[in-house]
Amino acid sequence: MATVELENVVKRFGGTQVIHGVSVDIADGEFVVIVGPSGCGKSTLLRMVAGLETVSEGEIRIGGKRVNEKEPMDRDIAMVFQNYALYPHMSVRQNMGYGLKIAGLPKPEIENKVHEAATLL
DSSP, rough: OOOEEEEEEEEEEEEEEEEEEEEEETTTOOOOOOOOHHHHSHHHHHHHHSSSSSOOOEEETTTTEEEEHHHGGGOOOOOSSSSSSTTTSSSSHHHHHHHHTTOOOOOHHHHHHHHHHHHHH
């Protein structure tokens, strides 16, 4: 894992500002939960960290390195959705490890990472 730092992160869609200067430092190995009502920007914030949305202002760093301009696949980070994008024919363990399998990680490493994540949850 690595540190994740957001410094004054802003997101605008056209003229509408939807994320208003979020700053947070997440330590290596720290477990963080983002909660709030529907439409408050939780998913947008996470999509910016993952590189699926551009950052309008501010800076996102992973492992101390700025990632604002990096492609999602170059950030070494993944998102797990709450209740969709799961494969019903797969077990929970298989769903958790699917992205790692597609990325070509060896089976023992996938099993270890899935076990670590499941232990946290």
